[in-house]
Amino acid sequence: MSDPQHPTTLGCAILGLLSARAQTGYEIARAFADTPMGTYSSSPGAIYPAIKRLKTAGFVESVRAGGESSKAAFAITKKGKRIFLDWLRAPVTRAAVARDMRDLMLRFAFMSGALPDAAIRRFLVDLKAELEAHVKSLDAYMRGVRAQMPPSAALALDAGIENYRAHARWAHKALAAFAAP
Amino acid sequence: MSDPQHPTTLGCAILGLLSARAQTGYEIARAFADTPMGTYSSSPGAIYPAIKRLKTAGFVESVRAGGESSKAAFAITKKGKRIFLDWLRAPVTRAAVARDMRDLMLRFAFMSGALPDAAIRRFLVDLKAELEAHVKSLDAYMRGVRAQMPPSAALALDAGIENYRAHARWAHKALAAFAAP
DNA sequence: GTCCGCATGTAAGGCGTTACATGATTAA
DNA sequence: TTAATCATGTAACGCCTTACATGCGGAC
DSSP: OOOTTSOOHHHHHHHHHHHHSOBOHHHHHHHHHHSGGGGGOOOHHHHHHHHHHHHHTTSEEEEEOSSTTSOEEEEEOHHHHHHHHHHHHSOOOHHHHHHOHHHHHHHHHTTBTTBOHHHHHHHHHHHHHHHHHHHHHHHHHHHHHGGGSOHHHHHHHHHHHHHHHHHHHHHHHHHHHTOOO | OOOTTSOOHHHHHHHHHHHHSOBOHHHHHHHHHHSGGGGGOOOHHHHHHHHHHHHHTTSEEEEEOSSTTSOEEEEEOHHHHHHHHHHHHSOOOHHHHHHOHHHHHHHHHTTBTTBOHHHHHHHHHHHHHHHHHHHHHHHHHHHHHGGGSOHHHHHHHHHHHHHHHHHHHHHHHHHHHTOOO
């Protein structure tokens, strides 16, 4: 990576979990195993090393949760919080929309409580705009090549486009939920 | 991987391209760079090594396309075709739906011409069923936790569910396109 | 006391990413 | 002739995947 300091999506997801409260490695692993966040990872074999990297980088630290006798847990550090917020605030680019929607949606999931509503709204506005632009360009591409494509390829591309459209509609609706009062 | 013989999704995508016609490495790279298939890869740095692996495994071979003076190209072998078809015909599992929709859609894109319509229909029927089951379980999960979730997390999950729903609707429509005459 | 699930990892290997390295054509 | 684009890669690096390893606590 260009910036060896910056965690991967998995690392950022862990920072997001820890920014709610300190947790043990197992609790973190459980969050991935038991919730739909599991789409973002998988196995202890990925999660524990990711935690270790975050610790080495100084983004999380070990703490004793609860009393003196409780298990060791991990907490996010100030430095980690900064990096996490940088991640949340990164601009919504066309490239990210085209190849990293999952990362964008994960970022959004963690925004409540971490960013002011105005920033969340801006994210949604930008996301919607980039999604619509992307749909437009995919549509244009599609018009040019549809006739030459095998039927299932054309349909698969339709599915992809429809997906971006669905996300754009969602962004529109989500904006209402974060509308200024 | 458990089966070191089986190519990755990128490898299978390359096999799919080559099963249409023999192509040079650059043409393959171009297909990823210039079309929405680019979501599946990225750079020559991934594609050329993937081609080399396919060659080592005996799934593709070098051929002289056109005349004697033309560039070297790659063609899929019988063994490669077999592996490719195995990939297309793999059952649609719940796990794949939950964490590998892209792979499933890529498989579908390559099915026309490679599989009989009956097999394509079955894929769509199975996919639709698994998608609807997955939506149902996500909905149930959602009902249980929505109240405790931060607003943006709940919305992000909504987006994911809506996505699966959109795919299910798409599968339904796609079935019509492959309906028996 | 032993067995099973909790809890926390390590080891080996492969793949993709970013960045760089050449030649060979074509355009100016 | 120089520069740009075509065409084909290699190198370093890090991450994830799968599989395995281990200790501990309660159930029985």
